[in-house]
Amino acid sequence: MKLMYRLMLTFFTIIIILLVILSVSFVQVTNNTLYHNTWNQLKSYSDSLVQDSIRYDPANRSFEGFATDSLQTNASLLTRQHVHFAIYDTAQRQIYASNGFTSTITKDQWNKLKDGEVLCTKVTMAKFDHQVADTKTPEMTEVLKPYFYKGKMVAVVSIATLISTIKENMHQIVLNLLVAFVIAALLTLAVSYFLARSITQRIERLQKATHEVARGNYNVQVATEGKDEINDLAQSFNTMTKSLEESRQEIHRQEERRRQFMADAAHEMRTPLTTINGILEGLEYDVIPEEDKQHSIQLMQNETRRLIRLVNDNLDYEKIRTNQISMERKVFDAAAVLANLQEQLSKKARAQGDCIELDVTSELRVYADYDRFVQIMFNITQNAIQFTQNGLIKIQGRKVADGSQFKVTDNGIGMTKDQLANIWERYYKADRSRMNTKYGESGLGLAIVHQLVLLHGGKVTVESKYGKGTTFTVFFPDRDHAPHGTGKTSSKEKN
Ligand SMILES: Nc1ncnc2c1ncn2[C@@H]1O[C@H](COP(=O)(O)OP(=O)(O)OP(=O)(O)O)[C@@H](O)[C@H]1O
Numbered sequence: 001m002k003l004m005y006r007l008m009l010t011f012f013t014i015i016i017i018l019l020v021i022l023s024v025s026f027v028q029v030t031n032n033t034l035y036h037n038t039w040n041q042l043k044s045y046s047d048s049l050v051q052d053s054i055r056y057d058p059a060n061r062s063f064e065g066f067a068t069d070s071l072q073t074n075a076s077l078l079t080r081q082h083v084h085f086a087i088y089d090t091a092q093r094q095i096y097a098s099n100g101f102t103s104t105i106t107k108d109q110w111n112k113l114k115d116g117e118v119l120c121t122k123v124t125m126a127k128f129d130h131q132v133a134d135t136k137t138p139e140m141t142e143v144l145k146p147y148f149y150k151g152k153m154v155a156v157v158s159i160a161t162l163i164s165t166i167k168e169n170m171h172q173i174v175l176n177l178l179v180a181f182v183i184a185a186l187l188t189l190a191v192s193y194f195l196a197r198s199i200t201q202r203i204e205r206l207q208k209a210t211h212e213v214a215r216g217n218y219n220v221q222v223a224t225e226g227k228d229e230i231n232d233l234a235q236s237f238n239t240m241t242k243s244l245e246e247s248r249q250e251i252h253r254q255e256e257r258r259r260q261f262m263a264d265a266a267h268e269m270r271t272p273l274t275t276i277n278g279i280l281e282g283l284e285y286d287v288i289p290e291e292d293k294q295h296s297i298q299l300m301q302n303e304t305r306r307l308i309r310l311v312n313d314n315l316d317y318e319k320i321r322t323n324q325i326s327m328e329r330k331v332f333d334a335a336a337v338l339a340n341l342q343e344q345l346s347k348k349a350r351a352q353g354d355c356i357e358l359d360v361t362s363e364l365r366v367y368a369d370y371d372r373f374v375q376i377m378f379n380i381t382q383n384a385i386q387f388t389q390n391g392l393i394k395i396q397g398r399k400v401a402d403g404s405q406f407k408v409t410d411n412g413i414g415m416t417k418d419q420l421a422n423i424w425e426r427y428y429k430a431d432r433s434r435m436n437t438k439y440g441e442s443g444l445g446l447a448i449v450h451q452l453v454l455l456h457g458g459k460v461t462v463e464s465k466y467g468k469g470t471t472f473t474v475f476f477p478d479r480d481h482a483p484h485g486t487g488k489t490s491s492k493e494k495n
Pocket residue numbers: 379383384386387410412413414415423428429430431439440441442443444445446447470
């Protein structure tokens with residue numbers, strides 16, 4: 001069965017059961033009330049009847065009997081209202097009966113009456129000495145009431161009326177109730193339809209959205225309303241589609257990066273391979289003059305080295321990026337390492353007309369992997385030399401809160417904001433025209449630096465002014481920190 005009909009049936013059944021319970025109790029209460037009202041009326045008739053006809057002996061101040069003429073008058077008055085009565089003396093003998101009406105009083109009832117109890121009977125079969133004209137059905141409701149004088153029971157009045165009036169009233173009430181019941185049932189049907197519809201519509205919306213997702217469209221969101229379970233489901237669905245869309249975009253980005261990487265790698269390899277191929281062809285056809293052969297071989301060697309470096313750098317970058325390198329972090333003297341670095345790079349610096357100045361706190365302790373620290377500082381300083389002509393390269397090292405900080409400042413060509421934003425990307429070279437083949441750049445140096453600093457839980461930032469110079473700042477924390485993230489640095493870090 002469809003959920004909609006199941007829900008409808010549930011709502012309908014619950015409301016109908018409630019209606020039935022209410023109707024039954026209403027009928028019961030009304031029936032009882034009608035009987036009680038009738039009994040109260042009968043009691044008051046009986047009281048006025050006795051009051052009218054009872055006679056006392058004023059001399060003895062004792063009960064004498066009932067005045068028959070008064071009883072007669074009352075009898076004819078009450079008969080018109082379908083009320084009949086009989087009066088019994090203390091010996092349970094009938095002393096008067098209107099229309100020959102007789103009541104059957106059991107022994108038990110008589111005892112109760114003697115105790116002063118008023119007895120009311122819902123349905124009793126009345127007996128008449130002779131058939132009363134308009135009393136076709138003898139079904140009556142009766143009240144037995146004892147009367148006392150000076151603490152002694154003097155008489156019992158049995159007064160009864162036809163229950164057909166009560167039955168008629170009840171019949172009318174039940175009929176009205178039935179009509180109300182049918183109307184309520186129809187309304188219930190309509191209400192349960194709308195209730196069920198509102199629930200199933202929301203489920204249908206979710207179903208449609210799920211089909212969209214199955215078709216590969218993750219850009220769907222369903223409306224959330226209310227605070228029920230369906231709303232929770234809708235919210236979870238929205239979160240799911242959002243993360244699916246994010247993963248799809250990430251996969252797309254990765255695919256794009258992979259494609260870009262393949263293109264860049266191929267491009268980087270093409271130049272040295274073309275050079276080597278050209279020289280080899282020249283050698284094969286013997287078109288290279290003997291005096292140039294040595295130079296050509298030297299050139300091939302340079303290009304091969306460049307290719308080897310490119311492949312090694314790529315492998316290194318991938319290993320660092322995928323966390324496959326082992327890092328042995330320890331505390332060592334950074335001042336000594338940087339002094340060594342200055343010496344190593346002084347030849348290169350001189351070739352560019354640069355001067356390297358060292359400003360490092362003596363015995364500056366840094367907590368890092370020795371080889372990787374050298375690699376980081378080497379790459380940055382080499383860049384500074386590479387992009388500075390006849391300038392000054394300053395290497396600073398300081399102890400800062402929670403770690404050590406190094407700055408490499410040059411007054412070289414600098415970078416624009418746009419160039420700065422990309423320098424951490426693989427194969428990025430700010431300006432291809434200023435490529436210095438002497439160093440065989442491939443645009444991998446800073447990408448490796450960035451990943452290595454992240455692995456140390458540190459931070460690398462750069463400031464640069466086009467035509468003025470550049471400053472790289474690297475921070476190494478003193479204690480082991482979780483890497484700052486595995487992706488690229490934030491724009492704040494970059495600028
Ligand atoms: N100190 C600097 N001054 C000016 N530009 C710089 C500086 N450092 C880096 N750059 C720019 O950032 C680019 C990326 O640097 P990166 O070190 O990654 O590559 P590379 O030096 O070109 O090649 P590799 O380091 O792989 O040999 C450089 O090509 C250069 O344009």
